[in-house]
Amino acid sequence: MVEVRLEKVTKTFGKVIAVDNASLTFEDKKLTTVVGPSGCGKTTLLRMVAGLETPTQGSVYIGDKLVNEVPPWDRNVAMVFQSYALYPHMSVFNNIAFPLKARKRPREEIKKRVTDTAELLEVSELLDRKPRELSGGQMQRIALGRAIVRQPDVFLMDEPLSNLDAKLRVYMRAEIKKLQRLLGVTTIYVTHDQAEAMTIGDTLVVMNDGKICCIGHPDSVYSKPKDTFVATFIGSPAMNLLEGNLESDKGLFVTESLKYKLPNSMTRVTKEKGASKLILGIRPEDIIVENFKANGFVKTEVYMIEQLGRELLLSLKIGQHIIKAIAPTDIKLEIGGVAWMKFDETKLHVFDGKTDGLIV
Amino acid sequence: MVSLSYRQKRLLSQTIMYAVAAIIMIYCLFPIAWIFITSIKPPGAEFHIPIEYIPSKVSLDNYIEIFVEHKFHYYLLNSLVVASATTILVLAIGSLSAYAIARLRFKFRISSLLTILVVGMMPSIVMILPIFLIIRELGLMNTWLGLIITHAVFSLPITVWLLASYFAELPFDLEDAAKIDGYTPSSIYRKIIMPLSVPGLFSAGILAFIASWGEFMFALTLTHTIQARTALVLITTLPGAYHLKWGMINAGVILTLIPIIVIVLVFQKWVMRGLTAGAVKY
Amino acid sequence: MKIKLTEARYAYLFLIPTFLVIIIFAFFPITSTFWWSVHELKDKILWTGMPFVGFENYAWAFTNSQVWGSLGYTLYFVALSVTLEFWIGIGMALAMFHTFKLKGVLRAIVIVPWAVPAIIQASMWRWMFHPNVGIISDILVKLGVISAPLNFLGASLLAMHSVILADVWKTSSFMAILLFAGLAAIPQDIYDSAKVDGARGWFRFRHITLPMMLPIILVALLFRTMDAFRVFDLVYGLTGGGPGTTTEVLSTFSYKYYFSYHNFGKGSALAIVTFLILVAISLFYIRSLQKRLKFK
Ligand SMILES: Nc1ncnc2c1ncn2[C@@H]1O[C@H](COP(=O)(O)OP(=O)(O)OP(=O)(O)O)[C@@H](O)[C@H]1O
Ligand SMILES: [Mg+2]
Numbered sequence: 001m002v003e004v005r006l007e008k009v010t011k012t013f014g015k016v017i018a019v020d021n022a023s024l025t026f027e028d029k030k031l032t033t034v035v036g037p038s039g040c041g042k043t044t045l046l047r048m049v050a051g052l053e054t055p056t057q058g059s060v061y062i063g064d065k066l067v068n069e070v071p072p073w074d075r076n077v078a079m080v081f082q083s084y085a086l087y088p089h090m091s092v093f094n095n096i097a098f099p100l101k102a103r104k105r106p107r108e109e110i111k112k113r114v115t116d117t118a119e120l121l122e123v124s125e126l127l128d129r130k131p132r133e134l135s136g137g138q139m140q141r142i143a144l145g146r147a148i149v150r151q152p153d154v155f156l157m158d159e160p161l162s163n164l165d166a167k168l169r170v171y172m173r174a175e176i177k178k179l180q181r182l183l184g185v186t187t188i189y190v191t192h193d194q195a196e197a198m199t200i201g202d203t204l205v206v207m208n209d210g211k212i213c214c215i216g217h218p219d220s221v222y223s224k225p226k227d228t229f230v231a232t233f234i235g236s237p238a239m240n241l242l243e244g245n246l247e248s249d250k251g252l253f254v255t256e257s258l259k260y261k262l263p264n265s266m267t268r269v270t271k272e273k274g275a276s277k278l279i280l281g282i283r284p285e286d287i288i289v290e291n292f293k294a295n296g297f298v299k300t301e302v303y304m305i306e307q308l309g310r311e312l313l314l315s316l317k318i319g320q321h322i323i324k325a326i327a328p329t330d331i332k333l334e335i336g337g338v339a340w341m342k343f344d345e346t347k348l349h350v351f352d353g354k355t356d357g358l359i360v
Numbered sequence: 361m362v363s364l365s366y367r368q369k370r371l372l373s374q375t376i377m378y379a380v381a382a383i384i385m386i387y388c389l390f391p392i393a394w395i396f397i398t399s400i401k402p403p404g405a406e407f408h409i410p411i412e413y414i415p416s417k418v419s420l421d422n423y424i425e426i427f428v429e430h431k432f433h434y435y436l437l438n439s440l441v442v443a444s445a446t447t448i449l450v451l452a453i454g455s456l457s458a459y460a461i462a463r464l465r466f467k468f469r470i471s472s473l474l475t476i477l478v479v480g481m482m483p484s485i486v487m488i489l490p491i492f493l494i495i496r497e498l499g500l501m502n503t504w505l506g507l508i509i510t511h512a513v514f515s516l517p518i519t520v521w522l523l524a525s526y527f528a529e530l531p532f533d534l535e536d537a538a539k540i541d542g543y544t545p546s547s548i549y550r551k552i553i554m555p556l557s558v559p560g561l562f563s564a565g566i567l568a569f570i571a572s573w574g575e576f577m578f579a580l581t582l583t584h585t586i587q588a589r590t591a592l593v594l595i596t597t598l599p600g601a602y603h604l605k606w607g608m609i610n611a612g613v614i615l616t617l618i619p620i621i622v623i624v625l626v627f628q629k630w631v632m633r634g635l636t637a638g639a640v641k642y
Numbered sequence: 643m644k645i646k647l648t649e650a651r652y653a654y655l656f657l658i659p660t661f662l663v664i665i666i667f668a669f670f671p672i673t674s675t676f677w678w679s680v681h682e683l684k685d686k687i688l689w690t691g692m693p694f695v696g697f698e699n700y701a702w703a704f705t706n707s708q709v710w711g712s713l714g715y716t717l718y719f720v721a722l723s724v725t726l727e728f729w730i731g732i733g734m735a736l737a738m739f740h741t742f743k744l745k746g747v748l749r750a751i752v753i754v755p756w757a758v759p760a761i762i763q764a765s766m767w768r769w770m771f772h773p774n775v776g777i778i779s780d781i782l783v784k785l786g787v788i789s790a791p792l793n794f795l796g797a798s799l800l801a802m803h804s805v806i807l808a809d810v811w812k813t814s815s816f817m818a819i820l821l822f823a824g825l826a827a828i829p830q831d832i833y834d835s836a837k838v839d840g841a842r843g844w845f846r847f848r849h850i851t852l853p854m855m856l857p858i859i860l861v862a863l864l865f866r867t868m869d870a871f872r873v874f875d876l877v878y879g880l881t882g883g884g885p886g887t888t889t890e891v892l893s894t895f896s897y898k899y900y901f902s903y904h905n906f907g908k909g910s911a912l913a914i915v916t917f918l919i920l921v922a923i924s925l926f927y928i929r930s931l932q933k934r935l936k937f938k
Contacts, residue, residue: 052834069366072837085835089853098849102840146839156838380737381744388751388815392758394777395766411780453659460657466650472657479668481924483872485893486913489678489900490671513667516660545652574759576875581901592761596879606769613762624757625750632753635816636823 002063002153003028009058018044020210031180031187033201041210042190046156051075078147079156084139086131093127099150117149137168155187228356240323242280257319263345269360277353286347287325290340297340399610406607422611439590443572446511450519450568458523480517484577502588510578515568526560563634591616679910699911716891720870726810731817739825755815764879767808798888824858864927892916
């Protein structure tokens with residue numbers, strides 16, 4: 001059993017707090033994605049697991065072993081770098097063989113394992129080339145090959161796909177997932193692409209500003225975001241947030257230019273929590289838009305229309321608010337015209353205006 | 361074998377690293393420190409046995425003597441004038457050529473660069489005699505100018521190389537835009553390339569200055585008197601009947617070293633960049 | 643009327659000053675040196691005429707035992723000095739690279755010996771090698787390595803190596819600077835990747851650091867080999883070629899033929915030989931550089 005556990009880990013660089021008191025467990029044989037905005041400390045977290053950085057405080061465990069003081073070469077973890085970090089002076093074969101050579105494995109074993117790995121990754125015909133003679137996708141595979149060849153306890157991947165074009169990225173995403181299932185190795189996968197994080201991960205970890213914001217199954221993180229940061233960060237286009245107050249006697253959510261009647265259950269829970277400043281959240285795809293007036297619909301002005309291909313992304317204006325909504329492409333609307341919208345009440349989120357935390 | 365914990369191992373390697381750092385510092389600085397210590401002993405005291413590692417009496421007499429008896433300031437002035445003028449000269453003509461080679465399209469680009477670089481490979485010894493005769497014919501023997509021209513010849517190749525590699529990295533768009541706006545290569549050079557290349561010129565200039573300041577063979581051969589002789593030539597030709605006045609010589613050494621060490625320390629970044637330009641690239 | 647110039651014409655215009663200088667002060671001189679090397683030019687013969695002697699001066703050079711001795715010492719000097727300074731230089735570069743807190747200080751200090759002019763360096767080391775009051779003898783005596791002060795520059799074998807020691811002091815600093823830059827240019831990811839791949843200390847150095855630095859190592863060796871081969875100031879100032887001719891290198895030897903013996907023909911032949919060997923060395927390096935640089 002190889003799980004990776006961080007206990008109250010903090011890492012500072014001078015005054016910068018890169019990772020702030022992070023405690024979490026990366027489960028055995030699972031693929032955990034770590035996602036967050038640029039500079040939030042994802043790479044630093046990963047590098048501490050690899051042993052490339054030593055935590056300023058706290059402990060890192062791999063399996064049951066405290067590894068704070070163990071250097072990377074004694075950890076048996078493998079890492080795939082964003083830049084691939086292939087050794088430019090070695091052939092592909094030697095690149096993949098490098099971790100085995102470093103461990104002084106016998107020559108026949110090296111040859112066999114490298115060949116097997118190359119076959120698994122379908123790169124057998126590249127073995128004699130130098131990295132500079134490879135395409136981005138091929139380099140990516142070689143970097144993966146170098147990671148899997150020695151059957152490590154843990155895979156660490158730092159934005160491994162971010163240098164690939166969109167199509168290849170989607171393809172490699174599936175490949176990595178498949179490979180990880182096949183090998184059953186605990187994997188920590190860092191990315192700043194939330195869609196990638198959602199699709200590939202068994203578990204999703206969201207980081208912000210050095211802190212772990214939330215951990216959970218991708219679906220539950222998506223449907224029950226812990227706070228407004230997670231709500232807006234996960235999902236694209238981002239969730240709409242409206243700030244306002246609750247007029248609790250009528251159950252009305254009031255902003256400067258909008259009054260909205262909350263469902264009774266929500267009003268009740270909110271009242272119990274005693275919050276009066278609220279943030280109302282609704283995802284664009286949970287808004288129903290029509291070009292005629294219907295019951296319970298609110299009148300808005302069409303501010304912008306963007307073609308997303310399968311659907312339209314509308315920017316609707318109510319007073320000062322711009323609300324993004326998704327609508328089918330066949331709807332007839334024009335910029336400057338009128339549209340009618342309605343929130344899907346079951347998909348509404350209410351956040352506390354002071355703490356940003358989710359209420360319901 | 362005692363097996364050490366990781367923490368102990370790291371501590372050990374850290375300790376070793378700092379010890380090594382200390383050794384390097386001593387290695388690099390000890391000779392200079394020792395020359396300095398000798399120079400501040402009273403004249404004659406440098407020959408006392410046992411050798412005093414820390415002078416019991418400090419005196420500036422060696423310094424006073426070299427200034428008063430040998431008018432060392434004139435020699436320092438010669439060095440300064442020659443090195444500064446050489447620097448300006450090589451930067452002026454070197455940057456023009458570097459610009460042509462790095463930025464203009466013409467047939468003999470590569471061969472011009474190679475021709476200039478070959479000059480950098482020539483040992484001084486193959487040129488000393490003819491240059492001696494040319495300088496004599498031109499009536500430039502024992503003058504600043506004679507030395508300036510010669511030093512320029514030896515600094516030109518490295519200057520052109522440095523500046524050309526610097527110019528080559530400036531974005532070509534700037535120049536193309538200027539061309540479209542109607543600028544000629546010479547105005548582009550003056551108005552765009554020069555102002556952008558100040559750091560490169562600085563690096564190349566410092567290297568040329570240091571090279572000229574420290575040049576010996578030509579300075580020895582082409583100058584004879586206080587008129588043009590440079591400081592380091594004086595130091596190495598100081599007369600000594602039976603034994604040399606080492607205290608005074610060392611004072612001269614320190615005085616000659618001060619300007620360049622100050623330059624190197626203050627402009628360290630540019631020196632490093634100049635030395636490694638073109639050599640390091642991945 | 644304004645003359646319109648093409649880009650190429652501008653280029654030639656810009657090259658004129660440099661080429662004027664190098665033609666007059668480099669190409670003309672080397673040609674004349676060659677021309678003299680095939681003539682008999684002894685002492686005051688300058689106005690009694692200088693008979694053409696063909697390659698006689700070269701024949702002399704290749705049969706003269708002193709020339710061979712000088713060539714031998716020059717090559718020995720180059721080989722030992724460049725080897726020593728390379729290893730010391732790489733050691734210093736690694737130390738500069740790894741002592742994080744002292745990096746800035748070390749870098750500043752390591753560059754100092756490089757800046758010391760060779761002739762000044764000769765003077766400094768001559769003082770430190772002084773037969774009676776030289777500090778090096780004194781320290782060695784105090785450490786119990788030797789029993790009485792040594793005359794470092796007075797005995798042939800010792801003098802040969804003392805010159806090399808003095809040279810290494812200055813040039814290892816140059817090596818260190820270049821190699822440090824080479825080290826710093828290796829992407830950090832490559833190191834990190836090697837560490838995670840299980841490569842420790844020496845293995846990492848041997849399989850990652852050294853090969854990645856190979857291009858700059860070759861450049862540094864090229865510069866240094868060429869410079870060492872041309873060495874003049876240090877030997878002139880430190881031993882003057884002595885004792886006897888044991889530390890005579892090709893440059894100081896030619897210089898003697900010029901300015902002490904006034905035998906310009908022989909001096910020139912020696913100088914030309916020096917130049918040709920230099921060209922050969924640099925061609926060799928450039929070839930191997932081209933081969934190695936392919937992986938870029
Ligand atoms: N070696 C270092 N020295 C100083 N500061 C560092 C160092 N490494 C990281 N930091 C700082 O720590 C913070 C977290 O950096 P980190 O690289 O972990 O972010 P990240 O989440 O991986 O970002 P990205 O998505 O852009 O890769 C940043 O503010 C960064 O500037
Ligand atoms: Mg990162």
